Amino acid sequence: MSGESWKEIPIGGVIEKAGNSKEYKTGSWRSNRPIHVPDKCIHCMICWIVCPDCAVKAKDGNFSHFDYDYCKGCGNCAARCPKDAIVMKTELEAQKEDEK
Amino acid sequence: MSAKRTPRALTGDDAVGEAMRQINPDVVPAYPITPQTEIMHHFAKYVANGEVDTELICVESEHSAMSAAVGASCAGARVMTATAANGLALMWEIVYIAASTRLPIVMNVVNRALSGPINIHCDHSDSMGCRDSGWIQIYSETAQEAYEHTMMAMRIAENHDVLLPVMVCQDGFITSHSVERVDVFEDEDIKKWVGEFVPKYTLLNTDNPHTVGPLDLYDYYFEHKRQQMDAMEKAKGVIKQVFSEFEKFSGKPFDFIESYRLDDADTAIVALSSSCGTIKDVVDDLREKGQKVGLLKIRVFRPFMPEMITTALKSCKGVAILDRSASFGGFGGPIFTEVRSAFHEWKEKPHIINYIYGLGGREFTIKHAHQVFNELEEVKKGNLGIKVRSLGSRE
Amino acid sequence: MNLKELSKQEERLESGHRLCPGCALPMIARQLLHSLHGEPVVVGCATGCLEVSTTIYPYTAWKTPWIHNAFENVAATMSGAETAYRVLQKRGKIPKDKKIKFLAIGGDGGTYDIGLQSLSGTLERGHNLVYVCMDNEAYQNTGIQRSSSTPFAAATNTSPVGKIKKGKEQFKKDLTAVIAGHHIPYVAQASPHNWVDLMKKAEKAFAVEGPAFINTISPCVPGWGYKSDQTQEMARLAVDTCFWPLFEIENDVWKLNYNPGDKKEPIINWCKHQARFRHLLKPENKELLDKFQAHVDERWEWVKKQCGK
Numbered sequence: 001m002s003g004e005s006w007k008e009i010p011i012g013g014v015i016e017k018a019g020n021s022k023e024y025k026t027g028s029w030r031s032n033r034p035i036h037v038p039d040k041c042i043h044c045m046i047c048w049i050v051c052p053d054c055a056v057k058a059k060d061g062n063f064s065h066f067d068y069d070y071c072k073g074c075g076n077c078a079a080r081c082p083k084d085a086i087v088m089k090t091e092l093e094a095q096k097e098d099e100k
Numbered sequence: 101m102s103a104k105r106t107p108r109a110l111t112g113d114d115a116v117g118e119a120m121r122q123i124n125p126d127v128v129p130a131y132p133i134t135p136q137t138e139i140m141h142h143f144a145k146y147v148a149n150g151e152v153d154t155e156l157i158c159v160e161s162e163h164s165a166m167s168a169a170v171g172a173s174c175a176g177a178r179v180m181t182a183t184a185a186n187g188l189a190l191m192w193e194i195v196y197i198a199a200s201t202r203l204p205i206v207m208n209v210v211n212r213a214l215s216g217p218i219n220i221h222c223d224h225s226d227s228m229g230c231r232d233s234g235w236i237q238i239y240s241e242t243a244q245e246a247y248e249h250t251m252m253a254m255r256i257a258e259n260h261d262v263l264l265p266v267m268v269c270q271d272g273f274i275t276s277h278s279v280e281r282v283d284v285f286e287d288e289d290i291k292k293w294v295g296e297f298v299p300k301y302t303l304l305n306t307d308n309p310h311t312v313g314p315l316d317l318y319d320y321y322f323e324h325k326r327q328q329m330d331a332m333e334k335a336k337g338v339i340k341q342v343f344s345e346f347e348k349f350s351g352k353p354f355d356f357i358e359s360y361r362l363d364d365a366d367t368a369i370v371a372l373s374s375s376c377g378t379i380k381d382v383v384d385d386l387r388e389k390g391q392k393v394g395l396l397k398i399r400v401f402r403p404f405m406p407e408m409i410t411t412a413l414k415s416c417k418g419v420a421i422l423d424r425s426a427s428f429g430g431f432g433g434p435i436f437t438e439v440r441s442a443f444h445e446w447k448e449k450p451h452i453i454n455y456i457y458g459l460g461g462r463e464f465t466i467k468h469a470h471q472v473f474n475e476l477e478e479v480k481k482g483n484l485g486i487k488v489r490s491l492g493s494r495e
Numbered sequence: 496m497n498l499k500e501l502s503k504q505e506e507r508l509e510s511g512h513r514l515c516p517g518c519a520l521p522m523i524a525r526q527l528l529h530s531l532h533g534e535p536v537v538v539g540c541a542t543g544c545l546e547v548s549t550t551i552y553p554y555t556a557w558k559t560p561w562i563h564n565a566f567e568n569v570a571a572t573m574s575g576a577e578t579a580y581r582v583l584q585k586r587g588k589i590p591k592d593k594k595i596k597f598l599a600i601g602g603d604g605g606t607y608d609i610g611l612q613s614l615s616g617t618l619e620r621g622h623n624l625v626y627v628c629m630d631n632e633a634y635q636n637t638g639i640q641r642s643s644s645t646p647f648a649a650a651t652n653t654s655p656v657g658k659i660k661k662g663k664e665q666f667k668k669d670l671t672a673v674i675a676g677h678h679i680p681y682v683a684q685a686s687p688h689n690w691v692d693l694m695k696k697a698e699k700a701f702a703v704e705g706p707a708f709i710n711t712i713s714p715c716v717p718g719w720g721y722k723s724d725q726t727q728e729m730a731r732l733a734v735d736t737c738f739w740p741l742f743e744i745e746n747d748v749w750k751l752n753y754n755p756g757d758k759k760e761p762i763i764n765w766c767k768h769q770a771r772f773r774h775l776l777k778p779e780n781k782e783l784l785d786k787f788q789a790h791v792d793e794r795w796e797w798v799k800k801q802c803g804k
Contacts, residue, residue: 006323006330011263012202013324013552014301015311021511021549021556029516045498049529049690050727052521054510061499070510074517074716075724088724126582129575155582159571160616167568167613171539171575174562177583179575193565303560303576304583306535306595313563314550 022070026053030073033094034066040085047077047086102351103293105283112243112275115282116182116208116268117142119250121152122290125206126177126297129157129168133187134220135272136210140182162187166194173203174312176302178258181205184272185212188226192233198265199234200328201312204257204297205265207235208250211373211424212272213460221461222272224372225425228434234328236266236335237402239372243280245399246270248346251294252354255342258297261334271374273461285350293349332403339400356405358397359412361387365394367476368413368450370439371422372398375457375464382469393473398435406442416450418480420472422491424458432456432488451479457491468492496691501529505558507536512556514548517723519713519730520629521545522687527598527627528559530697536596537562537576541569541605544636545629567609570617570626573599577622596701597624602713603644604634607670618677618706625700625707628670631715639718643668646738647790648783649771651718656774661783666790671710675744681707683743683752688730692741692752699745712739720770732765737795742802751802759795762788 010016034047043062055071057064078086089097110118116139120128130140146152159165165181173179183191188209198205209227213219227237238253240246246268253266270276285293301310316324336356343354358376361383362368369379376397386393396412413419421440423433431437436454443449455472458464468491478485507528514521524545528536537560540546546563549556564572577597583589599617601610606628614626633651634640641654647666650656654663675682680703685693693711700707714721714729721729733739734753741753763784766772775784 003319004323006326009320009323009327009553011324011327011331012301012312013200013314013316013320015314015550015553015555018309018311018555019509019558021509021554024511024513024551024554026511026513043499045502048502049498049526050522050687052514052516052518052525052726053512054506054508054521054525058502061502067510072516073723074726075722076517076522076727079724080727126586127575127578129571129578153582153585155578157574157578157620159574160612160619164568164571164574164613164616167564167571168575168578170564171562171572171577172579173575175537175576175579175583176588177575177579179579194568197564303537303562304580304589304595306537306560309558309560311550311555311557311561314552314555315547316552320552 025069026072027069030071031091032073032075032088033068033091034071034073034075034078035087035089035094036063036066037085037087040083042083044082046080046082050076050080052076103285103289103349105285107281107283109279110243110282111138111277111279112246112270113138113210113277114142115243115247116250118284119247120180121146122287123180123251123254123294124152125154125180127155127157127172127179128181129159129165129172130181131159131162131165131183131187133162133184135212135276136182136184136187136208138276139208162190163194166191166198169205170194170198170201170203173205174201174301174303176299176304178297179205180207182208182210184210185214185226188230189214192230195230195233195235200324202263202331203265204263206250206253206257207265207267208246209267209269210272210276211269219460220272222274223424223459223461227267227269228425231402231434234264235402236264236400238266238268238400239398240268240270240275241373241376241397243275244282246275247282247284248350251290252342252346254294256335256339259338260300262331262338263300264331264335269373274374336403336405354399356400356408357412358399360395360397362394362396362412363415364392365416366392367418367473367480368394368396368416369420369422369469369472370396370398370435372401372424372435375422375424378464378466379469382466382473386473391473404438409439410442410446413450418476419450419452420476420479421452421454423454423456426456426459436488451482451484453479453484454488455491456488462492464492496694504529504533507558508549509556509558511554512549513551514544515716517716517726518544519631519687519715519726522726523627523629523693523711523713524600526687526690526693527697530694531596531701534594534596536598539563539569539573539576539599541601541610542566543602543605545600545602547636566605568613569599569601569605570610570614573597573624574617574620574622577624599624599626601626601628602636603628603630603632604642607644607668608642615677618674618679618708621705623705625709628710629713630710631713631718633718635715635718644670647787648775650774651771661774661780669794674708678747679706679708680704681743681745683709684739684741685709686712686730686734686739686741688727689734689741689753696743718771721768725768729765729768732760736760736762736765736791738762738765738791740795740798742798749801749803751799751804754804762791
């Protein structure tokens with residue numbers, strides 16, 4: 001069995017590394033993928049505030065990219081986008097397009 | 101030279117209130133329950149008069165008392181509380197969490213029978229019920245001991261090799277409401293002896309945040325339990341050290357157990373708390389009559405010290421274990437099963453029987469202690485009869 | 496609330512948590528954390544979806560100090576932590592100028608039901624903390640059982656639709672009004688689809704001296720039975736049907752924050768997207784639907800009256 005022995009972990013169930021959930025990638029759960037359409041985007045950041053997974057990345061107050069390592073593909077960003085600047089595609093579709 | 105003491109007439113509850121005043125902990129969340137209430141009355145008065153600057157949180161239940169204790173302790177505070185019986189039962193869930201989160205909370209338990217039917221008097225069903233919760237348990241024979249154990253509990257709990265909560269138990273009404281002579285130390289001496297609490301983790305360290313109380317599944321839960329087992333093992337050394345330091349401070353010896361005239365004893369009683377005083381009187385009486393009898397008082401029940409106990413009883417041919425709590429459907433009370441099991445590897449071991457006694461405050465007098473020593477005369481010959489007996493109930 | 500500016504703030508709930516896709520809980524949690532604008536905060540969670548999914552050992556999604564104790568005691572636990580902060584500051588063990596906020600979070604099970612006593616005690620004692628209920632209207636974490644917050648007629652695994660019984664028979668408890676009875680400085684109801692409102696309320700809640708309480712509607716994809724991209728829409732409809740009015744009570748003064756007026760939608764518009772209400776679409780259950788609608792209207796009128804409307 002892998003993992004540390006009881007002598008190597010902090011006592012009391014304490015987790016010392018704040019935010020280490022980043023080591024666990026939830027992107028593999030995704031069956032639908034949001035695709036950003038830059039031409040339509042007005043950088044209102046609604047997608048950023050509604051994302052449950054902090055997977056909409058911002059830079060200097062603008063939309064930067066989706067973090068597909070964590071995006072679970074729920075689609076709330078696309079549903080709330082006022083400019084149709086986010087399109088949901090199935091992962092299969094999106095992967096095929098990636099391969100092109 | 102031992103520290104200065106002033107004799108005072110105090111009840112067990114007074115004595116613990118006095119100990120808490122001298123310790124002046126950071127936070128005391130508490131909820132009233134007989135016969136613990138007097139402790140909190142005293143303490144509330146000290147708070148109201150500014151004799152301590154503790155934050156007393158008068159919570160709305162014992163469940164919240166232990167919950168707030170956990171929250172405060174996780175935030176790096178020195179935390180004390182007190183309870184009894186049903187109050188302890190209501191805390192139960194969080195009693196386990198306090199231990200597994202490794203929080204050095206000190207709680208005075210004024211032992212009282214668990215309902216039902218409801219009863220306010222002494223037995224040990226409350227604290228014995230949570231003997232496996234991961235708390236260190238120290239039982240007090242007298243108000244003096246309840247006072248001294250509370251001081252020592254603080255040092256034991258907060259030692260970084262331990263970091264476990266400690267229950268200091270005394271007998272409800274018998275000890276908690278009886279006035280005895282209690283020698284009280286000077287405030288300054290106690291303050292110095294108990295020292296400052298240095299937490300290992302604190303939620304208030306917002307620059308270096310950590311998570312407490314996560315979901316801990318089959319990957320690591322066992323490892324955390326293994327750590328608790330190890331902490332209890334380490335507690336044995338720390339308790340010994342604290343006892344010896346307290347002896348230096350007070351001039352009074354302490355040990356996990358107290359052997360009373362056991363050296364050459366043929367028969368002995370094993371008991372906890374106030375009954376030991378009664379038994380000591382009977383031992384003296386019978387010794388005068390030439391009977392080789394003795395008493396083994398267990399002061400520290402958790403961690404349990406099997407070798408120490410068996411060694412102390414090595415000369416005995418007959419031993420009676422007194423349990424002030426019943427284990428319905430089990431093979432005797434909790435002290436009986438553990439002491440008897442401790443003798444397993446011994447080739448020459450005493451014949452051991454169990455008495456369930458004193459439930460719901462049923463009196464335990466010299467008459468009962470005499471009866472036990474009397475019956476041990478047969479037991480020591482191997483005529484065990486009923487192994488688990490009831491003492492003091494109307495049959 | 497300028498989203499562009501907020502998006503420059505540090506995220507204090509990290510990615511990698513294991514809440515369902517489309518879950519409202521982290522949406523609300525992020526809004527709460529962003530409303531603090533980087534101020535130090537200690538977060539406590541009652542047992543529930545948010546707690547288990549964000550802290551599966553050895554991982555934590557929290558970049559704030561965080562504590563979970565048990566199901567029914569997050570308020571009492573945080574009252575202890577907040578008290579420790581006050582006393583340690585008083586005793587000079589923490590710098591006098593170090594400000595720390597305390598945020599307790601519970602679901603409806605942990606707040607409306609099993610944790611109500613602990614919460615009530617904490618509010619009565621006046622601890623300086625903010626309690627946020629994320630109300631997803633059932634014990635979703637244990638597999639969708641009814642709570643006192645579950646709406647009338649909603650199907651759950653302990654209030655199923657059968658031949659005789661058609662979902663929950665009782666109306667939802669009005670917890671916010673119960674809390675208002677504690678006369679604490681700040682009480683509010685909010686929704687994650689209206690983040691401006693929610694975050695303003697959070698800012699107010701964190702600013703007051705003494706306890707504050709915010710009840711938030713938290714749509715649940717598997718528990719309510721809707722498509723994962725409709726979480727925001729379910730929250731909006733809860734508000735626009737006036738099932739979940741947005742209001743606040745500052746020092747006992749009620750104020751309505753949003754009134755859809757003529758745009759008030761019938762409750763069926765909310766129900767029809769949710770599997771838990773599917774049976775209400777059947778003609779034979781029209782009576783139930785009417786009863787639900789009548790109750791929503793009655794409650795809405797009551798809230799408006801409290802708010803002097």
